[in-house]
Amino acid sequence: MLSIxxxxxxxxxxxxxxxxxxxxxxxxxxxxxxAGYTWQHDKNGNTNTFDIKRTIFWATAxxxxxxxxxxxxxxxxxxxxxxTDYRLSKGKELTVRFGQFKSPYSLENPISPTKLELIDxxxxxxxxxxxxxxxxxYGNHAGRDMGLMIFGDLFNNSIHYEVxxxxxxxxxKKDRNNKKDVILHLEYLxxxxxxxxxxxxLGTGNAIAESVYNPExxxxxxxxxxxWSAGAEWKSRVKDVDYWKVRPITVRGEVLGGKDGTVNxxxxxxxxxxxxxxxxxxxxxxxxxxxxxxLGMKQTNLMIGAQHWFHRSCRVQVQYVYSCPEGMDxxxxxxxxxxxxxxx
Numbered sequence: 001m002l003s004i005x006x007x008x009x010x011x012x013x014x015x016x017x018x019x020x021x022x023x024x025x026x027x028x029x030x031x032x033x034x035a036g037y038t039w040q041h042d043k044n045g046n047t048n049t050f051d052i053k054r055t056i057f058w059a060t061a062x063x064x065x066x067x068x069x070x071x072x073x074x075x076x077x078x079x080x081x082x083x084t085d086y087r088l089s090k091g092k093e094l095t096v097r098f099g100q101f102k103s104p105y106s107l108e109n110p111i112s113p114t115k116l117e118l119i120d121x122x123x124x125x126x127x128x129x130x131x132x133x134x135x136x137x138y139g140n141h142a143g144r145d146m147g148l149m150i151f152g153d154l155f156n157n158s159i160h161y162e163v164x165x166x167x168x169x170x171x172x173k174k175d176r177n178n179k180k181d182v183i184l185h186l187e188y189l190x191x192x193x194x195x196x197x198x199x200x201x202l203g204t205g206n207a208i209a210e211s212v213y214n215p216e217x218x219x220x221x222x223x224x225x226x227x228w229s230a231g232a233e234w235k236s237r238v239k240d241v242d243y244w245k246v247r248p249i250t251v252r253g254e255v256l257g258g259k260d261g262t263v264n265x266x267x268x269x270x271x272x273x274x275x276x277x278x279x280x281x282x283x284x285x286x287x288x289x290x291x292x293x294x295l296g297m298k299q300t301n302l303m304i305g306a307q308h309w310f311h312r313s314c315r316v317q318v319q320y321v322y323s324c325p326e327g328m329d330x331x332x333x334x335x336x337x338x339x340x341x342x343x344x
Contacts, residue, residue: 032343042333104185124289125267141170201227313343
């Protein structure tokens with residue numbers, strides 16, 4: 001009996017093969033889902049619906065100390081990201097990225113939806129100008145595109161830069177005009193908890209559909225598509241020992257502009273989050289965007305809400321958004337939204 005017990009114990013404690021253990025150590029799996037309920041009221045009455053906003057899964061592989069790979073898929077959509085990074089410098093000064101990834105345009109677009117305060121994900125101007133959704137000429141591409149980017153941190157991490165050359169056609173699509181977009185993203189961090197961000201984009205789009213916001217551009221036509229933004233973000237703390245229990249006060253604001261053909265657009269927003277007790281935050285946002293400055297097509301959104309973190313990156317959100325459109329044949333309307341986020 002002692003012999004059998006000792007043999008069983010030895011078998012139980014046997015190690016995995018070295019090659020398999022090495023693979024396990026270099027691969028990480030992550031995912032999250034966001035689903036909720038929306039009740040909307042306007043002059044035509046009330047509507048309500050349950051919906052699933054995102055079901056995301058991604059895997060990262062550390063091939064070497066300098067070389068990595070990422071694959072991300074949205075199960076309610078398509079492949080979101082597929083790229084590889086290679087660090088050319090000994091430190092963080094220079095890394096090359098190739099594939100399909102988030103555009104570095106704006107302060108807010110690169111931030112994960114699991115961290116953003118709005119159930120709508122981003123401000124109107126970021127949604128529209130970064131290609132997340134709302135622009136009929138460009139389409140909905142989750143703020144991502146295909147291309148090549150170099151990025152890094154300089155001067156003791158006080159400057160972060162990103163320079164990208166991208167198709168300008170969105171995810172999972174070939175370029176339709178052989179003209180590339182150039183995007184520059186610069187961040188200055190005077191303190192660890194405060195950053196100032198400026199971005200710019202020069203490019204030529206090819207319209208995939210006609211747009212009520214820009215009636216001069218026909219489907220299939222090439223048009224100038226330029227962008228700029230400037231903003232800042234402050235956090236009361238940066239040492240996240242256990243983020244879902246101890247969170248910082250966060251304030252983020254940005255002004256953005258774009259020019260599609262001859263049509264100018266402009267937006268600005270400020271969003272904040274304040275922890276009020278153990279795992280409960282009060283959140284708020286003021287968001288203004290002019291879709292077409294010449295035609296006076298614009299909308300203001302005001303949001304107030306709360307979110308409760310019940311585990312790491314897991315939360316329940318409740319928000320009320322009141323929208324005031326102008327020049328777009330719409331009346332003011334309000335939405336009461338809830339969302340459950342589960343992440344690992």
